[in-house]
Amino acid sequence: MAPNAPYEICFVPKSREEEEEDEKIYKRYKEIIATTLPIAGGLLGEPMYQYQGFWYSSRVGSVGPLAVQDHFRARASDILIASIPKSGTTWLKSLAFAVINIKSHPPSVQQQHPLHIFNSHDLVPMLEIRLYNNDFNGNRIPNLDILPSPRLFGTHMPYTSLPQSVTLSGSRIVYICRNIKDNLVSMSRFIIKMRLALSLEPMKVEDILEWFCKGRCVIGEVIEHALGYWKASLERPQNVLFLKYDKMVAEPALHLKRIAEFMGCPFSSMEEKEGVVHQIIKLCSFENLSNLEVNKTGLSDGGFLNRAYFRKGKVGDSANYLSPKMMEQLDQIIEQKLHGSGLTL
Template sequence: MESLEPTNKKDQEQLVDEIKHTKDAWFNHPMHLYEGFWCGDTIFKGVIAFQSQFEAHDSDIILASMMKTGTTWVKSLIFTIVNRKKFPGNISEHPLHIKNPHELVPHLEVKFSNADQPDLSNVSSPRLFAVHMPYLSLPTSIKTSKCQIVYVCRNPLDTFVSLWHFFLQFEENKGIVPDMDLMEEYVSKYCNEIIPFGPLKDHLLGYWEESMKNPQKVLFLEYEGLKKEPKANLKRLAEFLGFPFSEEEEKGNVIDDVIELCSLKSLKEMEVNKSGKVYPWFENKALFRKGEVGDWTNHLTPTMAKRIDAMREKLTEVGFSFTYYKTNVKAEVPH
């Protein structure tokens, strides 16, 4: 389904009014079904404004992902790879120690939610942005320009557990007491594809299919692959972005330095990520939990795991398979 891309503010407001009747919620956060995906109420107007007003540059780099699939981590990796020549020397003075990754690589849906048309004129090239929206709903300028898209996915089991814990930390959800019945309810929602920016299947396949058709424009990464083979995947990412590591950098352990600087352990220990808020709905520390592959085994019952794993099986039926899923996850799921 192609984006409607309303052309002016009046069209945008009319479209918002028309869509508002189709709604559900993830905990206490209303979502509206728009162009086939679930869009949160807090950024709904921003999504529509972003579609109609954003003009991509050929040099733009955009990270796309579902929520809780490694977005914060990959933002830090992309920023560090692209800007590593600007900040040589002492890693303790790197911008990641001063600003949260979401400040350095802002989400466009949020940026357009905070202003009718944000001023992007002072953003240096290459501009680094992120989106959670499905590929088909992106602005036309992103799809027709030469800008590059990096997509990161994660196995559905760990994604659910991370999403579950993340939303429990929202200010509006502080009074909720999580128990197995409530988790069962949200496993059902998740498996029925009622999740922020879902359906997951459509989201993942949209970017995956585009990466197959146009590998120079879309790079498809797996969270588990970044964890298991970080060096190989960072080299692949850097080459795709046009900022490859030189032989001298490899010999000088620059790749290892990037991996260490951007590791979850390192990011969690930075003072900037221990307090404060980039977004008004949650504190920065809510962005950093365990980040472990297979943590779902500590939270999901066998029945829950089997239901969620069925989402992977549906993807397999249409030709997609998680490269690292078999060794990291599948062997532990009951059948």
């Protein structure tokens, strides 16, 4: 029998009155979505709704974003791993978890490390997809106060939709984005596999590109999502760290040390001398994580297969899938939306 994910302690037993109140809260969110928000079909056959300028899939979030805004209370010590799907989220979550828990779970003892027992998304749960998603929590508001600091969470929500307490408390956000073309291809391959698993009509990459350009691919407008966190990192560099997957792949040790420093737990000179940085990089590597039994079986966020989170992760792989015409179309969109921002994707 698989062990319970650490975050499950947040769902402590409640009285019947409390359970009924939680059900009323989630029922209200469903009514808001059904009666006041734009609805459209999604790439996985599920409804999507537009909320605060971004499209959300009911499969990955359901009413979660609304519940997060109303009920999540951030602490100054909180760390959020923010991203668009298929941009290096799983890797970044693994690295952040390993760094924060370096004392209690030394990376040198890999076989007993939580990352060998749990999928990264079980160790760093998504706020809107796991903790506040009524499809996964049984219409229960989680008690996150029970978790010790520093708390580590994930989110795909855009910066402008994060609860006000995140900014007011001084929580730190580590954001990762990826070359847009590689992100599109990785997302497309993921969607194609999931459509096959769900017995839906096959789709090609060029079909998904059309949805992507309209902002209706998973968490909507990918470029606007990155821009939101980019601008926040310029305005509040002490609270928002903006990372690029491509550069992290090129220099993992350099960026891991940046992440550790930003999160408030820099490596000591002794730890660096003992090779702890490289131990964490090895522990969290694609080669290691993708071959673990926990990541070959079971379901994770949104009911997706754990193994679907591990593809190739190669920089520049989009050149093998996108035609020159598709590349040109994306170049025009990227140039137009990023013009004058100082951000390159």
